[in-house]
Amino acid sequence: xxxxxxxxxxxxxxxxxxxxxxxxxxxxxxxxxxxxxxxxxxxxxxxxxxxxxxxxxxxxxxxxxxxxxxxxxxxxxxxxxxxxxxxxxxxxxxxxxxxxxxxxxxxxxxxxx
Amino acid sequence: xxxxxxxxxxxxxxxxxxxxxxxxxxxxxxxxxxxxxxxxxxxxxxxxxxxxxxxxxxxxxxxxxxxxxxxxxxxxxxxxxxxxxxxxxxxxxxxxxxxxxxxxxxxxxxxxx
DNA sequence: TTTATATATGAATAGTTCTTCAGATGGGCG
DNA sequence: CGCCCATCTGAAGAACTATTCATATATAAA
Numbered sequence: 001x002x003x004x005x006x007x008x009x010x011x012x013x014x015x016x017x018x019x020x021x022x023x024x025x026x027x028x029x030x031x032x033x034x035x036x037x038x039x040x041x042x043x044x045x046x047x048x049x050x051x052x053x054x055x056x057x058x059x060x061x062x063x064x065x066x067x068x069x070x071x072x073x074x075x076x077x078x079x080x081x082x083x084x085x086x087x088x089x090x091x092x093x094x095x096x097x098x099x100x101x102x103x104x105x106x107x108x109x110x111x112x113x
Numbered sequence: 114x115x116x117x118x119x120x121x122x123x124x125x126x127x128x129x130x131x132x133x134x135x136x137x138x139x140x141x142x143x144x145x146x147x148x149x150x151x152x153x154x155x156x157x158x159x160x161x162x163x164x165x166x167x168x169x170x171x172x173x174x175x176x177x178x179x180x181x182x183x184x185x186x187x188x189x190x191x192x193x194x195x196x197x198x199x200x201x202x203x204x205x206x207x208x209x210x211x212x213x214x215x216x217x218x219x220x221x222x223x224x225x226x
Numbered sequence: 227t228t229t230a231t232a233t234a235t236g237a238a239t240a241g242t243t244c245t246t247c248a249g250a251t252g253g254g255c256g
Numbered sequence: 257c258g259c260c261c262a263t264c265t266g267a268a269g270a271a272c273t274a275t276t277c278a279t280a281t282a283t284a285a286a
Binding site for chain 1: 140211
């Protein structure tokens, strides 16, 4: 029990970790990030794929950009976003694997298509 | 790009996943869950280890209990909590590995001890 | 039965986050 | 130049979340 306290990460690491989880704690942002798992995409396509307004997407992307989860590449008047954070990528893969797994266990819930 | 939409999980799965991430998006709850990685602990020890008031810990545990992340075992007037969710355990392990890794890269930040 | 201790709860406040709307910026094109 | 289109931004309101304090429950001990 004393060892538990010793193994506890530093406060700064905990707030950083909590922040990352917080960024993933929104269905809209999850949609964006899952879409970006496959490769880069422009804002308008992200809005279409995620079913959100372009303004909402832009706000979300700004937040993710501020935390270096995604990076933007400008091409003319379009902006292409890309998932840049390997740790977040792993968390997303894990979450995705988990939903696919529970999908296999509870198929009555139904999927996307 | 059409394939991206097809691979997108169902709305319910996304909100569930976002909810789980949301539960991890708080340093206080992270401390509790990390402490529970090692095994079960009573509320008072969790409060001590996590440096929070017992009321705050009780509220946090209630939330985690409601989502079946932890379960409680009563023994006399004490309650022992245990981490019950394998998926959350994996997410915590991954996050922990990541902070230890960045620790190795940026040792100037300093650790707990 | 009284008292003390561990945990749980409710209510209120304070703080944070999301969404939307209106407008700004800035590149491309007629 | 003047306009259009993609993206970004700021501000405002609504909704949600956290923390605290006071109190409740329930068990154990005296």
